[in-house]
Amino acid sequence: MSSFQTLPGFREFYPEDLARRNHIFRRWRQAAHAFGFAEYDAPVLEPLDLYKAKSGDEIEGQLFNFTDKGGREVALRPEMTPTVCRLVGAKASALKRPIKWFSIAEFYRYERAQKGRQRSFFQLNADIFGESGPEAEIELIALLIQCLAGFGLTKDDFYVRLSDRDLWFFYLEALGFGDAPARELLGAIDKFEKMGDDTFKTYGEKHGELEPGKKAAILGFMKIRSLDALEREIAGLPQEQLKARVADWRKVLEGVSAMGLGEYVSVDLSVVRGLAYYTGFVFEAFDRQGDLRALAGGGRYDTLVEKLGGPALPAVGFAIGDVTTGLLLEQRGVMPAFVNAPDIYCVIGGAPERLAAFADIHVLRAAGRRVEYPMKELAFGKQFKAAAESGAKLALIYGGDELAKGIVKIRDLTERSEREVPRDQVVSAVRDFFSGQ
């Protein structure tokens, strides 16, 4: 193996790969614009401390970090959330509320590279700051759905699982767990799908084994899949906050249903999210067939802006990744075939004709037409072959005889028809041809 190979988990984008990536970014950007989000960007290298203890153990263990030449502890960003909190926090009083921002950027996590997971990947991040009510969740869940529906995917292809860390905290409190053990338990629940019962072992080692009754209650709570089931489950519990929470749930579900998106959203209390900063609603998007890793994830993080030195500012957001989105688009056959074809191929006689052709080529290109011509003088036969193979719709033929008569031949390569136009009308003839396409 050559030592010049790419590092594991890092991708190279050949032109067709980049065309696919750009297609994904284009649709995401269209969706974010339609929802009124403003685009921002930020540094790829950040102080290590930005992630320590804020993102959670899992991400901390996956950081690409090093000491820079000035002795600073730095890390390549593994996610955008702490960074965007700093940006918003620093200018919070000057920003018009609600603050709706998005970005499309590259991130780095030292994970085991596997299907759907790389060490470098892209995310669209969309976040709303300054809105404490569930209206922000409605807006973000709708945007997340549009970030996938924009490719032609439907409710049969993907769905959003909605859950709530507030509810979990209230519920665990009702079962007698304090804040620290409750956090630890949520970490275990996050890994339950992957690890099964083993996930509770680490909790047991630290806090003593879970009592069977409590464990059964937790497993039961994880199985909740509807608002009715949730209401039944909490009916007997004393916590008043639980009831107020159900009202918020109703608002979110009614809101997304009114947008016609009800069938995309499932209540699923087994989702708790691995990142430490989430405080309320959390959600993740998955493919319906269930053979891909998460497409997107997000939730409310009302305390993070303040923890990072800003004012107290409620916040909700999500990130969708390019890797699983790309896999899903391929799987469902909705990734377009990108053909790298010019609009026009110029077939040129000798050196004098070349200069005449150059004048038109530049005018056409400046008008936005994609024009190719052979770099070197070639026999006509070879040029016609190249024109046909290029996928161009039109060939412009600049032969010596034609130019002597003051004309250029225009060949429609699809219809296989040809006509002559005066030289000074080439540009307008091309424009007319493409406006009729």
Ligand code: HAM
């Ligand atoms: P996350 O769940 O860690 O959330 O990542 C969101 C999405 O990014 C995942 O669902 C997945 O599509 C993609 N992703 C994450 N890691 C990888 C990887 N190693 N390879 C490929 N794709 C990956 C966050 O990052 C939160 N900061 C999202 C957020 C924004 N919460 C609030 N605002």
